[in-house]
Amino acid sequence: MSDADVFADRSRLMADLDMIEIFRWYRMVFAERMVSASDAQDEELFATLRLEATYQLAEFYYVLKAREIQSESQIRMLAELHNGYIADLTRDQAKMDRLGLNKDRLLNAMFTADTLPRLLQNWRERPGAFDQSNLARLLAIVMSAETCRKVVVACADVGFLLRERTSYGTIIIVSTGRLESILGGCLREARQRIAGLSGELQPKEP
Amino acid sequence: MKLHRCAGLLFAAFLSAAAALADVKGVTNLPTFTAEEMELINRDSRLMLATKTCAWRLRRALDLLEDINQSGGRAHVPAEPLLCAPAEDGGRASGEGPFDLLQILKEAAGQQTNRSIEVGR
Numbered sequence: 001m002s003d004a005d006v007f008a009d010r011s012r013l014m015a016d017l018d019m020i021e022i023f024r025w026y027r028m029v030f031a032e033r034m035v036s037a038s039d040a041q042d043e044e045l046f047a048t049l050r051l052e053a054t055y056q057l058a059e060f061y062y063v064l065k066a067r068e069i070q071s072e073s074q075i076r077m078l079a080e081l082h083n084g085y086i087a088d089l090t091r092d093q094a095k096m097d098r099l100g101l102n103k104d105r106l107l108n109a110m111f112t113a114d115t116l117p118r119l120l121q122n123w124r125e126r127p128g129a130f131d132q133s134n135l136a137r138l139l140a141i142v143m144s145a146e147t148c149r150k151v152v153v154a155c156a157d158v159g160f161l162l163r164e165r166t167s168y169g170t171i172i173i174v175s176t177g178r179l180e181s182i183l184g185g186c187l188r189e190a191r192q193r194i195a196g197l198s199g200e201l202q203p204k205e206p
Numbered sequence: 207m208k209l210h211r212c213a214g215l216l217f218a219a220f221l222s223a224a225a226a227l228a229d230v231k232g233v234t235n236l237p238t239f240t241a242e243e244m245e246l247i248n249r250d251s252r253l254m255l256a257t258k259t260c261a262w263r264l265r266r267a268l269d270l271l272e273d274i275n276q277s278g279g280r281a282h283v284p285a286e287p288l289l290c291a292p293a294e295d296g297g298r299a300s301g302e303g304p305f306d307l308l309q310i311l312k313e314a315a316g317q318q319t320n321r322s323i324e325v326g327r
Contacts, residue, residue: 056304063308067315078314085310098300141303 015197026190039159048154053143062180079111109140132171237265
Protein backbone atom coordinates (compact mmCIF):
# COMPACT_ATOMS: atom_id res chain seq x y z
CA MET A 1 0.00 0.00 0.00
CA SER A 2 1.46 3.35 -0.98
CA ASP A 3 1.34 6.36 1.32
CA ALA A 4 -1.07 8.11 -1.05
CA ASP A 5 -3.57 5.24 -0.88
CA VAL A 6 -3.97 5.72 2.85
CA PHE A 7 -5.70 9.04 2.13
CA ALA A 8 -7.78 7.89 -0.84
CA ASP A 9 -10.84 6.44 0.89
CA ARG A 10 -12.55 9.19 2.88
CA SER A 11 -14.71 6.99 5.07
CA ARG A 12 -11.81 4.77 6.08
CA LEU A 13 -9.72 7.87 6.69
CA MET A 14 -12.37 9.20 9.07
CA ALA A 15 -12.28 5.89 10.94
CA ASP A 16 -8.48 6.16 11.12
CA LEU A 17 -8.81 9.65 12.59
CA ASP A 18 -11.33 8.38 15.13
CA MET A 19 -8.77 5.73 16.05
CA ILE A 20 -6.17 8.41 16.84
CA GLU A 21 -8.72 10.16 19.01
CA ILE A 22 -9.43 6.93 20.88
CA PHE A 23 -5.73 6.31 21.49
CA ARG A 24 -5.37 9.81 22.90
CA TRP A 25 -8.65 9.64 24.83
CA TYR A 26 -7.55 6.41 26.47
CA ARG A 27 -4.35 7.90 27.83
CA MET A 28 -6.02 11.16 28.81
CA VAL A 29 -8.93 9.57 30.63
CA PHE A 30 -6.65 7.12 32.42
CA ALA A 31 -4.71 10.02 33.93
CA GLU A 32 -7.93 11.87 34.83
CA ARG A 33 -9.45 8.85 36.50
CA MET A 34 -6.30 8.19 38.51
CA VAL A 35 -6.39 11.73 39.80
CA SER A 36 -10.11 11.46 40.61
CA ALA A 37 -9.58 8.19 42.48
CA SER A 38 -6.67 9.55 44.48
CA ASP A 39 -6.94 9.58 48.28
CA ALA A 40 -4.75 12.68 48.42
CA GLN A 41 -5.25 16.13 46.90
CA ASP A 42 -1.79 17.27 45.97
CA GLU A 43 -0.82 18.77 42.62
CA GLU A 44 2.75 17.47 42.87
CA LEU A 45 1.47 13.94 43.33
CA PHE A 46 -0.94 14.41 40.45
CA ALA A 47 1.93 15.53 38.22
CA THR A 48 3.74 12.27 39.02
CA LEU A 49 0.58 10.26 38.38
CA ARG A 50 0.39 11.80 34.92
CA LEU A 51 3.91 10.66 33.99
CA GLU A 52 4.41 8.04 31.33
CA ALA A 53 6.23 5.95 33.95
CA THR A 54 3.08 5.77 36.10
CA TYR A 55 1.18 4.45 33.11
CA GLN A 56 3.91 1.83 32.60
CA LEU A 57 3.66 0.75 36.24
CA ALA A 58 -0.13 0.49 35.99
CA GLU A 59 0.12 -1.49 32.77
CA PHE A 60 2.61 -3.89 34.40
CA TYR A 61 0.29 -4.57 37.35
CA TYR A 62 -2.75 -4.80 35.07
CA VAL A 63 -1.09 -7.40 32.81
CA LEU A 64 0.15 -9.38 35.82
CA LYS A 65 -3.42 -9.62 37.06
CA ALA A 66 -5.12 -10.07 33.70
CA ARG A 67 -2.72 -12.83 32.65
CA GLU A 68 -3.13 -14.43 36.06
CA ILE A 69 0.57 -14.47 36.86
CA GLN A 70 0.07 -15.56 40.44
CA SER A 71 2.12 -18.62 41.31
CA GLU A 72 5.69 -18.69 42.53
CA SER A 73 6.67 -20.77 39.49
CA GLN A 74 5.26 -18.08 37.16
CA ILE A 75 7.23 -15.38 38.97
CA ARG A 76 10.35 -17.52 38.66
CA MET A 77 9.60 -17.88 34.95
CA LEU A 78 9.09 -14.12 34.68
CA ALA A 79 12.48 -13.49 36.32
CA GLU A 80 14.20 -16.00 34.04
CA LEU A 81 12.61 -14.52 30.92
CA HIS A 82 13.56 -11.06 32.15
CA ASN A 83 17.18 -12.14 32.69
CA GLY A 84 17.32 -13.77 29.26
CA TYR A 85 15.95 -10.61 27.65
CA ILE A 86 18.44 -8.41 29.48
CA ALA A 87 21.35 -10.70 28.54
CA ASP A 88 20.30 -10.54 24.87
CA LEU A 89 19.90 -6.79 25.10
CA THR A 90 23.45 -6.28 26.43
CA ARG A 91 24.69 -7.85 23.19
CA ASP A 92 22.65 -5.48 21.02
CA GLN A 93 24.28 -2.06 21.22
CA ALA A 94 21.93 -0.50 18.65
CA LYS A 95 18.88 -1.52 20.64
CA MET A 96 20.44 -0.38 23.91
CA ASP A 97 20.96 3.02 22.28
CA ARG A 98 17.37 3.14 21.06
CA LEU A 99 16.10 2.30 24.54
CA GLY A 100 18.47 4.80 26.18
CA LEU A 101 20.08 2.09 28.30
CA ASN A 102 23.69 1.20 29.03
CA LYS A 103 25.27 -2.12 29.93
CA ASP A 104 25.93 -1.29 33.59
CA ARG A 105 22.33 -0.34 34.15
CA LEU A 106 21.12 -3.50 32.46
CA LEU A 107 23.44 -5.74 34.46
CA ASN A 108 22.11 -4.15 37.65
CA ALA A 109 18.62 -5.02 36.47
CA MET A 110 19.33 -8.75 36.31
CA PHE A 111 18.21 -11.09 39.04
CA THR A 112 21.19 -12.73 40.70
CA ALA A 113 21.76 -15.58 43.13
CA ASP A 114 21.12 -13.01 45.89
CA THR A 115 18.11 -11.17 44.52
CA LEU A 116 16.16 -14.00 42.87
CA PRO A 117 15.57 -15.90 46.14
CA ARG A 118 14.30 -12.67 47.73
CA LEU A 119 11.90 -12.10 44.83
CA LEU A 120 10.48 -15.61 45.26
CA GLN A 121 10.40 -15.47 49.05
CA ASN A 122 8.49 -12.18 49.06
CA TRP A 123 5.97 -13.59 46.61
CA ARG A 124 5.64 -16.85 48.57
CA GLU A 125 5.03 -15.05 51.86
CA ARG A 126 2.63 -12.55 50.35
CA PRO A 127 1.39 -13.14 46.79
CA GLY A 128 1.68 -9.95 44.76
CA ALA A 129 4.49 -8.52 46.91
CA PHE A 130 7.68 -7.22 45.32
CA ASP A 131 10.73 -5.79 46.98
CA GLN A 132 10.93 -2.23 45.60
CA SER A 133 14.36 -2.88 44.08
CA ASN A 134 13.10 -6.04 42.39
CA LEU A 135 10.09 -4.20 41.01
CA ALA A 136 12.53 -1.65 39.57
CA ARG A 137 14.50 -4.51 38.00
CA LEU A 138 11.41 -5.86 36.26
CA LEU A 139 10.59 -2.37 34.96
CA ALA A 140 14.17 -1.42 34.07
CA ILE A 141 13.58 -1.46 30.32
CA VAL A 142 10.86 1.17 30.62
CA MET A 143 12.07 3.39 33.47
CA SER A 144 15.05 3.99 35.71
CA ALA A 145 15.17 2.73 39.29
CA GLU A 146 14.96 6.36 40.45
CA THR A 147 11.83 6.99 38.43
CA CYS A 148 10.34 3.71 39.62
CA ARG A 149 10.86 4.74 43.24
CA LYS A 150 9.35 8.17 42.62
CA VAL A 151 6.28 6.72 40.92
CA VAL A 152 5.83 4.01 43.54
CA VAL A 153 6.01 6.57 46.35
CA ALA A 154 3.40 8.74 44.62
CA CYS A 155 1.12 5.76 44.00
CA ALA A 156 1.46 4.74 47.64
CA ASP A 157 0.67 8.29 48.79
CA VAL A 158 -2.59 8.32 46.82
CA GLY A 159 -3.62 4.81 47.93
CA PHE A 160 -2.91 2.76 44.81
CA LEU A 161 -0.02 0.80 46.33
CA LEU A 162 0.99 -0.32 49.80
CA ARG A 163 4.62 0.47 50.58
CA GLU A 164 5.91 -1.13 53.76
CA ARG A 165 9.36 -1.18 55.29
CA THR A 166 10.40 -4.60 56.60
CA SER A 167 12.54 -5.38 59.64
CA TYR A 168 15.36 -6.19 57.19
CA GLY A 169 15.31 -2.62 55.91
CA THR A 170 13.81 -3.53 52.56
CA ILE A 171 10.66 -1.98 51.15
CA ILE A 172 7.83 -4.22 50.05
CA ILE A 173 5.33 -3.05 47.45
CA VAL A 174 1.84 -4.52 47.09
CA SER A 175 -0.88 -3.23 44.83
CA THR A 176 -4.29 -2.40 46.30
CA GLY A 177 -5.83 -3.28 42.93
CA ARG A 178 -7.24 0.17 42.22
CA LEU A 179 -4.64 1.07 39.59
CA GLU A 180 -5.37 -2.11 37.63
CA SER A 181 -9.14 -1.51 37.83
CA ILE A 182 -8.81 2.04 36.53
CA LEU A 183 -6.61 0.97 33.64
CA GLY A 184 -8.85 -2.01 32.88
CA GLY A 185 -11.94 0.19 32.76
CA CYS A 186 -10.31 2.66 30.38
CA LEU A 187 -9.01 -0.16 28.20
CA ARG A 188 -12.45 -1.80 28.00
CA GLU A 189 -14.10 1.47 27.00
CA ALA A 190 -11.42 2.21 24.42
CA ARG A 191 -11.80 -1.24 22.91
CA GLN A 192 -15.58 -0.81 22.71
CA ARG A 193 -15.12 2.53 21.00
CA ILE A 194 -12.72 1.00 18.49
CA ALA A 195 -15.13 -1.85 17.84
CA GLY A 196 -17.77 0.73 17.02
CA LEU A 197 -15.71 2.47 14.35
CA SER A 198 -16.33 0.12 11.44
CA GLY A 199 -16.49 -3.56 10.54
CA GLU A 200 -12.93 -3.73 9.30
CA LEU A 201 -11.54 -2.56 12.64
CA GLN A 202 -13.12 -5.22 14.82
CA PRO A 203 -10.42 -6.30 17.27
CA LYS A 204 -9.68 -10.00 17.23
CA GLU A 205 -8.09 -12.22 19.83
CA PRO A 206 -4.49 -13.23 18.94
CA MET B 207 15.89 43.83 33.55
CA LYS B 208 19.04 45.06 31.80
CA LEU B 209 19.83 43.48 28.47
CA HIS B 210 23.23 42.00 29.32
CA ARG B 211 21.88 40.46 32.52
CA CYS B 212 18.89 39.19 30.63
CA ALA B 213 21.12 37.52 28.04
CA GLY B 214 23.07 35.77 30.79
CA LEU B 215 19.89 34.60 32.46
CA LEU B 216 18.56 33.48 29.12
CA PHE B 217 21.68 31.43 28.48
CA ALA B 218 21.34 29.78 31.90
CA ALA B 219 17.70 29.03 31.14
CA PHE B 220 18.75 27.71 27.76
CA LEU B 221 21.22 25.30 29.36
CA SER B 222 18.53 24.07 31.75
CA ALA B 223 16.07 23.63 28.94
CA ALA B 224 18.66 21.88 26.80
CA ALA B 225 19.35 19.42 29.60
CA ALA B 226 15.70 18.68 30.19
CA LEU B 227 14.26 18.79 26.70
CA ALA B 228 15.09 17.35 23.36
CA ASP B 229 14.20 18.91 20.04
CA VAL B 230 11.63 16.77 18.33
CA LYS B 231 13.35 14.73 15.65
CA GLY B 232 11.91 15.20 12.20
CA VAL B 233 10.45 18.61 12.93
CA THR B 234 12.05 20.93 10.43
CA ASN B 235 10.05 24.16 10.76
CA LEU B 236 11.87 26.80 12.76
CA PRO B 237 10.46 28.84 15.62
CA THR B 238 10.05 32.59 15.33
CA PHE B 239 11.60 35.24 17.55
CA THR B 240 10.35 38.76 18.17
CA ALA B 241 12.48 41.79 17.36
CA GLU B 242 13.10 42.29 21.07
CA GLU B 243 14.21 38.69 21.43
CA MET B 244 16.50 38.99 18.40
CA GLU B 245 18.11 42.06 19.96
CA LEU B 246 18.79 39.99 23.05
CA ILE B 247 20.08 37.00 21.05
CA ASN B 248 22.41 39.21 18.99
CA ARG B 249 24.20 40.33 22.12
CA ASP B 250 25.51 36.82 22.84
CA SER B 251 27.37 34.70 20.28
CA ARG B 252 26.34 31.48 22.06
CA LEU B 253 22.68 32.37 21.66
CA MET B 254 23.25 33.33 18.02
CA LEU B 255 24.75 29.90 17.46
CA ALA B 256 21.78 28.34 19.25
CA THR B 257 19.37 29.89 16.71
CA LYS B 258 21.13 27.81 14.06
CA THR B 259 21.80 24.56 15.89
CA CYS B 260 18.89 24.10 18.32
CA ALA B 261 16.39 26.85 17.72
CA TRP B 262 13.48 25.12 19.42
CA ARG B 263 15.41 24.72 22.66
CA LEU B 264 16.20 28.40 22.54
CA ARG B 265 12.52 29.14 21.93
CA ARG B 266 11.60 27.09 25.01
CA ALA B 267 14.29 28.88 27.04
CA LEU B 268 12.88 32.26 25.98
CA ASP B 269 9.39 31.13 26.96
CA LEU B 270 10.76 29.99 30.31
CA LEU B 271 12.46 33.34 30.81
CA GLU B 272 9.20 35.13 30.07
CA ASP B 273 7.45 32.92 32.63
CA ILE B 274 10.08 33.81 35.21
CA ASN B 275 9.74 37.53 34.46
CA GLN B 276 5.95 37.43 34.61
CA SER B 277 5.90 35.47 37.87
CA GLY B 278 8.16 37.95 39.63
CA GLY B 279 11.28 35.78 39.51
CA ARG B 280 9.68 32.48 40.51
CA ALA B 281 10.26 29.84 37.89
CA HIS B 282 7.14 28.01 36.81
CA VAL B 283 8.27 24.99 34.87
CA PRO B 284 5.36 23.23 33.24
CA ALA B 285 5.04 19.47 33.65
CA GLU B 286 6.73 17.40 30.98
CA PRO B 287 4.35 16.21 28.32
CA LEU B 288 3.83 12.45 28.30
CA LEU B 289 5.94 11.96 25.20
CA CYS B 290 9.03 13.51 26.78
CA ALA B 291 10.69 10.84 28.88
CA PRO B 292 12.25 12.08 32.14
CA ALA B 293 15.83 13.24 31.67
CA GLU B 294 17.20 10.65 34.08
CA ASP B 295 15.80 7.93 31.85
CA GLY B 296 17.99 9.10 29.02
CA GLY B 297 15.09 10.02 26.79
CA ARG B 298 13.63 6.52 26.64
CA ALA B 299 10.95 7.40 24.10
CA SER B 300 11.11 4.18 22.09
CA GLY B 301 8.01 2.00 22.04
CA GLU B 302 10.19 -1.10 21.97
CA GLY B 303 10.69 -1.39 25.72
CA PRO B 304 6.98 -1.36 26.65
CA PHE B 305 6.21 -3.79 23.82
CA ASP B 306 8.98 -6.17 24.89
CA LEU B 307 7.81 -6.03 28.52
CA LEU B 308 4.32 -7.08 27.42
CA GLN B 309 5.81 -9.99 25.50
CA ILE B 310 7.86 -11.12 28.52
CA LEU B 311 4.74 -11.06 30.72
CA LYS B 312 2.81 -12.96 28.06
CA GLU B 313 5.47 -15.66 27.95
CA ALA B 314 5.59 -15.85 31.74
CA ALA B 315 1.85 -16.57 31.63
CA GLY B 316 2.56 -19.49 29.30
CA GLN B 317 1.45 -17.83 26.04
CA GLN B 318 3.34 -18.05 22.78
CA THR B 319 4.83 -14.80 21.52
CA ASN B 320 6.72 -13.49 18.59
CA ARG B 321 9.25 -11.11 20.14
CA SER B 322 10.25 -9.64 16.79
CA ILE B 323 7.48 -7.24 15.90
CA GLU B 324 6.66 -6.60 12.26
CA VAL B 325 6.87 -2.83 12.13
CA GLY B 326 6.00 -2.28 8.49
CA ARG B 327 4.58 -4.04 5.54
